[in-house]
Amino acid sequence: MWRKEMKKSRKNCLLAAVLIILVSTLFQTLPASGCLQRDKKPPKIHWVHRYPQQPEYEDSVLVLAYVTDSGSGVANVSLRYIVNGQTAKTLVMDKKNGVYFAEIPPLPYNSTVAYVVSACDKAGNRACSSEYAYTVGDSHPPIITYVQRVPAKPNYNDTVIITANATEPPYASGVKELTLSYNCGSCWKNVSMELTGTLYTAAIPEQPFGTTVQYRICAVDRAGNVAAFDIYTYTVEDQYLPVATIITPRDGSFLSRSVDIKLYAHDDNLKEARLAIDGTFLALWNQTGIQTYTLNTSTLGEGIHKLTLEVVDEAGNRAENLVYVVVDNTAPIAEIQWPMDGSFVSGFVPVKLRAEDANFECMELRIRDSIYAWNVKYQIFTWNTSSLSDGPCQVTLTAFDKAGNKAERSITVVVDNTAPTIGNLTWMPLQPTANETAKVYAQIADMGSGVKEATLWYRRLDEEEWQRTSMALENGNWTATIQGFEEGAIVLFYVECCDKTGNTATSTIKHYVVGASAAAKGFTGIPLYWLALAVLAIFAILASTAYYLRKRKRAAPLTSTFLVSSL
Known part of the structure; x- marks a missing residue:
């Protein structure tokens, strides 16, 4: 009986030893297995x-x-x-x-x-x-490269042939058609020009003597963009009647200050050519050809005025040319509303422009060697400063009216496209303990507009969302504090800063591991070799007990049972 009890006791002891080893091994390996996590989340x-x-x-x-x-x-x-x-x-x-x-x-x-x-x-x-x-779009009109009129000075019985050409860049939509528009004094008429070889041609039919013909060429590409050339003018001549033409200014022109009025008078028996404005005599010529008269518009009131050229030959035939012009001696207004003079700029900058005039023509923006022009009074231009070197830059706006008056406004801004530099990123303590905060220090410099703000971003390794806290400038260093975390936490952090123009810099990502607190450092687990020694000791005791029981096999059962129970 005592042998059965001995075997049962031995089995219980062996089972207990195996359980102790398994539990201890599991205890040692659990923390390590928690770190074997695979990245399964895409960018x-x-x-x-x-x-x-x-x-x-x-x-x-x-x-x-x-x-x-x-x-x-x-x-x-x-x-x-x-x-x-x-x-x-x-x-x-x-x-x-x-x-x-x-x-x-x-x-x-x-x-x-x-x-x-x-x-x-x-x-x-x-x-x-x-x-x-x-x-891919095309908002650029074709370029009219060539215009010719034959004959150059048509007579009343001449058909005038207009020859023109227009081109577009290789990737553009391509020239679709050219149209000749001409006005013989009553209305404008349009004629489609035919492509002959590499040039487009169209005809203006015969016109009566003295007719002033205006014409222009319009080119349209396949994207619908239209290019219109300047208006040309010729006057139909007759050998019996004089020719009277005001070459410049043209009808509807805007005049300011002193203007040269060029006119043409012709007849084989010319008597006189008389120039007047609003019925007031200006000048008289008795020679054929082009004449010039300098008109001082400051002596005239602002508004519409009528120029009259009258040519009379010895036979009493008369030719007259009328031109209505607008006198405007008031300069326009030019304003650069943004950016402000002396300000710092970077990246893409909206340049807000304003020009004002009753007879506004266009405004021109000059930035260093680049020139931009618009025919609207209000414009917001997106200026890409990234192609310019850092430093002062002059921005000049010039506004023009149709009479040639202009106004100019200039400002100087400072281009700053260089981001701040972040150096000497440190933290104290280097290994915070559980629930202990860490203070981060960074040296940030900016040679342009100056540092505007700095931000510290941090998170645990096992979290996705970054937390932010603003940094403060203390004794030349930008500082911020990271909250305390539990023991074993891996904390990632980096510094982001921007200057006053919006240039941003980001440091590399740093990290630290939160250590154990002073109270938790007392127990560090049972070493594996101690467990092995304990198992060997148990087997030695069991072997000694078995030997002892064999030596005392004749002893009383009660005594054996007591010894085993005591063991």
């Missing part, structure tokens, strides 16, 4: 933009994408685009200042481009953006 494509929004045939399209990955990190970002649903190309996007970019080259007018941005992280996860598309 995040926050946004995709393109510039310009409405590309034209001459534009390279810049595609920007902001992509992040909180796990293994972004491995690569690519741009895939398809032209007219046929030709597909893939570009590897470069990264600058945290933004990925690539350029789609210029394409022909009316090309349809669809593109998608895709991103892969270092764990092989892939993310794709929505599909974007645009159609």
Whole structure:
């Protein structure tokens, strides 16, 4: 009986030892297994933009994408685009200042481009953006390169042949048609010009003697853009009657200050040519040809005035030419409403312009060597300062009216496209304990507009959302505090700052591991070799007990039972 009890006791002891080893091994390996987590989350494509929004045939399209990955990190970002649903190309996007970019080259007018941005992280996860598309436009009119009239001075029985040519760049929509518009004094008429070889031609029919013919060439491309050439004028001549023409100014012209009035009078037997304004005599000539008279408009009131040229020959035939002009000696108003004089600018800057005049013509903006012009009174121009070096830059607005008066306004701004620099990023203590805060220090410098603000971003490794806190300038360092975390937490953090013009800089991501508190450092677990020694000791005791029981096998059962129970 005592042998059965001995075997039962031995089995219980062995079972207890095995359980102790299993529990201890599990206790030692549990923390390590919790760290073996695989990144299964793809990168995040926050946004995709393109510039310009409405590309034209001459534009390279810049595609920007902001992509992040909180796990293994972004491995690569690519741009895939398809032209007219046929030709597909893939570009590897470069990264600058945290933004990925690539350029789609210029394409022909009316090309349809669809593109998608895709991103892969270092764990092989892939993310794709929505599909974007645009159609290549053409807002530039054709260029009229050549205009000729034959004969140069038509007679009353001449048919006038007008020859012209217009061109467009290779990727543009192409010239569709040219139209000749002419006015013989009553109304404007339009004639489609025919393509003969490489030139377009059209005819103006015979006109009566003394008719002043105005004509102009209009060219239209396949995108509907229209280019109109200057108005040309000729007067139909007759050998029996004089010719009277006011060459300049033209009818409807705006005049200011001193103006040269050029006129043409002709007849084989010319008697006189008389020039008058509003019925008041100005000058008299008795020779044929072009004459010039300098008119001082300051002696006239502002508004509409009538110039009259009368030519009379010896036979009493008369020719007269009337031109209505507008006198305007008031200069326009020119204002640069934004940016302010002396301000700092960077990136894309809206330049707000205003010009005012009763007879406004156009305004011209000059920025260093670049000139931009508009024929509207109000304009907001997006100025890309990234192509300029940092430093002072003069911006000049000049407003013109139709009479040639002008006004100028200049400001000086400071271009600052350089981001601040972040150096010497440290934190104290280097290994905070549980629930202990960490103070972060960073040295930030900006040689332009100056540092506006700095932000500290931090989060735990196992969290996705970053927390932010504003940094303060203390003794030359920007500082902020990271809240305390529990023991074992891995804390990631970085510093982001911007200057007063909006240039942004971001530091590299730092991290630290939260250590144990002083109270928790007393027990660090049972070493594995101690457990092995304990098992060997148990087996030694069991072996000794078995030997002892064999030596006392003749002893009383009660005594044996007592010994085993005591053991």
